[in-house]
Amino acid sequence: MFERFTKDARAVVTGAVEHAEGAGGGTVDAEHLLLALLDREASRASFALAVLGLAERKESVREALGEARRRAGLSQAEAEALAGLGIDVAEIVARVEEVHGVGAMSGERKHKGWWSGRPSFSREAKDTLVGSLRIAMAHSDRHIGDEHILLALTTRPGVPAEVLADHGVTNASVTRVLYGEGEAKAG
Numbered sequence: 498m499f500e501r502f503t504k505d506a507r508a509v510v511t512g513a514v515e516h517a518e519g520a521g522g523g524t525v526d527a528e529h530l531l532l533a534l535l536d537r538e539a540s541r542a543s544f545a546l547a548v549l550g551l552a553e554r555k556e557s558v559r560e561a562l563g564e565a566r567r568r569a570g571l572s573q574a575e576a577e578a579l580a581g582l583g584i585d586v587a588e589i590v591a592r593v594e595e596v597h598g599v600g601a602m603s604g605e606r607k608h609k610g611w612w613s614g615r616p617s618f619s620r621e622a623k624d625t626l627v628g629s630l631r632i633a634m635a636h637s638d639r640h641i642g643d644e645h646i647l648l649a650l651t652t653r654p655g656v657p658a659e660v661l662a663d664h665g666v667t668n669a670s671v672t673r674v675l676y677g678e679g680e681a682k683a684g
Contacts, residue, residue: 501630505540505643509533510626517616526570527621527650528562531657534647535559541644545674549666558660565656573659625649625657636676644675 499507512533517525535555537543546552568576579585618626628649633641650657651668661667672678 501633501639501641503640503642505537505542506629506641506646508540509537509542509643509646512536513622514616523616524619525616525622526619527625527653527655527657528566528570530622530625530646531650531661532559532562534643534650537643541642541675542647543643545644545647545671546666548674549670551664551666554664558664561660561663562656565660570656573663621653621655625653628652644671647671648675 499510502510509530510533513525513529516529516532517523520529534542534546535558543552551558565571565573571579625646626649629641629645632648632652633639633645638645648668648671651661651666651671652658
């Protein structure tokens with residue numbers, strides 16, 4: 498599959514690995530793919546994000562992803578659903594961090610010494626990359642670009658899609674910018 502990836506898409510995958518390694522994690526998650534997309538410039542995905550007004554709000558996206566990591570990867574919607582059951586996720590995070598330190602629930606390792614090698618890709622990250630292939634094929638695109646990774650992130654339920662939607666970036670809006678489709682639905 499990677500042979501069909503453009504230079505920009507490969508840079509996103511490489512960047513995601515770097516983000517995972519920088520965080521001390523053993524896996525590359527979909528959030529790392531989004532962080533790597535935010536790093537890109539002069540690509541189709543960066544163009545779409547700029548048109549949708551995200552260029553000046555990248556730091557807000559990074560902060561929202563960080564907050565989700567602190568909640569052990571729970572999306573805001575999942576935290577709200579648990580609140581409806583009487584479970585205060587913020588209180589649980591605060592108590593765990595009080596005992597074990599800030600970021601204790603993030604899954605990031607502070608002591609990297611015993612672990613070596615490249616991080617593996619989580620099921621969610623793999624599904625996102627496979628989704629990017631399907632999206633490229635659906636649009637009759639011969640190659641998989643970083644824009645297809647962005648579109649795949651907006652279609653999969655979870656933290657990346659929720660954070661993007663909270664910042665006005667949805668599958669419909671990205672598709673409209675990239676392909677001019679869905680304008681009647683947007684109105």
